[in-house]
Amino acid sequence: MTSFARRSLFLSAVAVLTAATGCSSTDASASIAVPSPPAEEAALCRALDGELPDSVAGQDRDDPEPSSEFTARWGDAAIVLRCGVPRPVGMSDPQGQGVEVDGVNWLLEERDAGPRFTTTYRETYVEVTLGKQYMHDIGPLADLAGPVKKTVPASL
Template identity: 65%
Template structure:
């Protein structure tokens, strides 16, 4: 075999490897702490997980690490949802802020790396963290509201 043939085969093998690698997903799953809610809340979270949209605010759903029905991620950890989280201490603060997005009420907690929102008046708490790109944008919450309303019953009617 001539060296030209060997070089061609080596090039072809390298090209095939690179093409196969290019077909794999480029978004790694976001590392997320998985909540441990009681079984009845975990069942609500499982139902929510099945209803979550494939995209939120233009970000494609990428999953989380470890993979769990209690968590979901979109983009490069730009938007992360955790279901069945404990009640945030900030909910007891009379000065806390909340927003309504398509009929779902969310407690707002400002953080250095982006806002954290937690549902209020629901049978389990759903938390959504967003990076700083969404510091003043409730679009992701509005896009998640339908799935939350459909699967996580309200505990109190909010006017």
């Protein structure tokens, strides 16, 4: 086989692999960015991790990689929690939307991929991203509000 033919075969294989990768669905094993909260907040996040439920909105817990006490996931990346995240820029927006679920206030950020909620008035920020199937459903927050309320004190 000539070097030109080998190179053409190699480039064809690369093109097929690239196309296949671009068409793949959400990968449940996909890495999720792990927050790096200060020590005081990290302790709150560890306490929260110990209280998180085994299932949320009927989805079983299946934590992402890398394994961390600061992240949790339920379902096929449908519900992802990150604790100790930085303060969202949207909290400075006077037009920002918020919801209250079982005594926990959340900032709502609407995104094409699904809504993102971040706790407000708590000693550390807890972020929950939901898949598109929860575009108009805050039900998963009901399963998470109790553990947040129990372990992350209000900061009024």
